[in-house]
Amino acid sequence: MARATVLSAAATAAAVISAVPVLAEPGAPPADSAGAAREVDRLFADAERAVEAYNGTAERVETLRTSFERQQDRVSRGQEAVNEARRALGSAAAAEYRAGGFEPTLVLMLSGSPETYLDHAAVLDRLGDRRVAGLRELLAAQRVLDQHRQEAEEQLSELTEEQASLARHKRAVQSRLATARRQYERLSDQERHARERADRAAERAAAPTAEHGKRARAGALPRAGAPVSGRAAAAVAAARGAVGLPYGWGQAGPDAFDCSGLIQWAWARAGVALPRTSQAQAGAGRRVALSDARPGDIVVYREDASHVAMYVGGGQMVHAPYPGAQVRYEAVDVMPVSSVVRP
Numbered sequence: 111m112a113r114a115t116v117l118s119a120a121a122t123a124a125a126v127i128s129a130v131p132v133l134a135e136p137g138a139p140p141a142d143s144a145g146a147a148r149e150v151d152r153l154f155a156d157a158e159r160a161v162e163a164y165n166g167t168a169e170r171v172e173t174l175r176t177s178f179e180r181q182q183d184r185v186s187r188g189q190e191a192v193n194e195a196r197r198a199l200g201s202a203a204a205a206e207y208r209a210g211g212f213e214p215t216l217v218l219m220l221s222g223s224p225e226t227y228l229d230h231a232a233v234l235d236r237l238g239d240r241r242v243a244g245l246r247e248l249l250a251a252q253r254v255l256d257q258h259r260q261e262a263e264e265q266l267s268e269l270t271e272e273q274a275s276l277a278r279h280k281r282a283v284q285s286r287l288a289t290a291r292r293q294y295e296r297l298s299d300q301e302r303h304a305r306e307r308a309d310r311a312a313e314r315a316a317a318p319t320a321e322h323g324k325r326a327r328a329g330a331l332p333r334a335g336a337p338v339s340g341r342a343a344a345a346v347a348a349a350r351g352a353v354g355l356p357y358g359w360g361q362a363g364p365d366a367f368d369c370s371g372l373i374q375w376a377w378a379r380a381g382v383a384l385p386r387t388s389q390a391q392a393g394a395g396r397r398v399a400l401s402d403a404r405p406g407d408i409v410v411y412r413e414d415a416s417h418v419a420m421y422v423g424g425g426q427m428v429h430a431p432y433p434g435a436q437v438r439y440e441a442v443d444v445m446p447v448s449s450v451v452r453p
Contacts, residue, residue, distance in 0.1 A: 150297065153290035154432040159416040160286045161359045161368050162387050164279035168360065169386040171276050174269040181262040188255035195248035283359055287433055338423075342406025344380035345453075349420045349428040352376065352437045357430045362386070367430040367437060369418050373408055376420060380406075382453055388418040395453040400442070408451040409442055417445065 338346070349372065358366025363375035370388040377384045384394050391408055392415040398407065403421045411417040419429030419442070427442045 150290060150294050153286065153293050155412070155416065157283065157286035157290050157359075158369065158432060159414065160279065160283040162370060162389065162416055164276065164283050164360055165368070165370060166387045166389070167272060167276045167279050171269065171272045174265060174272055178262065178265040178269050181258060181265055184258040185255065185262050188251065188258050191251040192248065192255050195244065195251050198244055198247075280360075287359070290433075338405045341377075341380040341382055342404065342453075345376045345382070346405045346420065346422050348376040348379035349373075349437075350422060353428060353439065355437045357433050357435050357437070359433060369430045372428070372430045372437060373418050373420055377406075377453055384453060389415045391415075391418055392449060392451060395451040398450050398452050400447055400450050403442070403450045404452065406453070408453065409447055410449045410451060411445045411447060413448055415448060421450070 352363070352367060352372060352375070356366045357368060358371075359368045360371075361367055362371030367375060370386060370391055373388075373391055374384045374386055384391055388410070392410045395408065398404075400409075403409070405421060405423040407421045409419045409421050409427050411419070417429070419427040419440075421427050421442055422439070425442055426439050428437065428439055430437045431440070
């Protein structure tokens with residue numbers, strides 16, 4: 111397969127990522143205000159799970175694309191090796207012809223199937239050592255080239271499948287977000303205004319409330335004054351600097367973030383590489399108790415680890431909560447904590 115052909119196929123496969131959402135309209139909202147608000151929260155959480163599934167597939171696509179490009183480079187180098195071996199044999203044939211002969215063995219060296227000729231020991235006796243070596247080099251280069259071409263084709267096929275999966279995950283995210291937005295719009299004006307006021311209050315919060323202080327003293331929340339390392343301090347500074355920037359699903363900065371994108375980006379500013387998804391980040395370090403959390407630790411929420419935040423001290427965390435909101439401070443116990451991880 112020529113390099114241009116394979117890369118063209120990859121570009122065609124990448125085009126599937128621009129799919130549009132399709133899912134059914136949700137049912138009627140719950141009758142009571144509290145139930146309606148819970149339903150909206152549930153739908154946003156469902157959308158966030160879809161976002162993390164998208165992030166995981168996007169990470170695999172990028173890995174496969176990088177591997178495929180490396181394989182294409184190997185194919186190019188292999189083709190050049192084959193061409194060089196053929197040029198060397200061609201030079202030998204030209205020299206033989208100028209010397210007044212053109213042995214059948216040289217014709218076979220330059221044929222499309224020299225393997226057949228090499229299978230006969232009698233022929234090897236008739237070839238000089240240099241000719242045998244040249245022919246073997248050509249055969250070896252051709253085998254390597256064929257292998258790399260086969261591997262490139264297999265990687266292209268896998269890449270195409272993952273890109274199609276990425277498109278499906280994108281449709282799932284878009285449809286779940288649309289469902290959550292429709293449900294939000296069905297809330298009464300009073301309910302929406304109350305939620306918006308709560309969001310604004312959460313965005314302004316930069317210190318624990320009195321109730322948080324009571325719970326911290328009781329040992330439910332982290333103790334104040336825990337030491338923080340240089341890298342953790344840099345990660346916290348980056349996360350704090352992102353406060354006020356918009357949530358953007360599938361984005362890891364610097365201008366918008368989803369929950370795991372914020373954590374990955376903040377720690378990258380500190381020189382630490384973390385995986386892309388919240389589930390992978392939940393296993394990217396040593397687990398500690400919530401009461402022992404230090405600034406920079408990753409706070410993992412929900413049993414399926416579909417949301418993450420960064421603990422920044424004082425019973426507070428910074429996170430990208432959901433679409434339509436901004437990166438903000440909130441109490442670390444605003445949702446059930448499933449684990450705390452120290453990178």
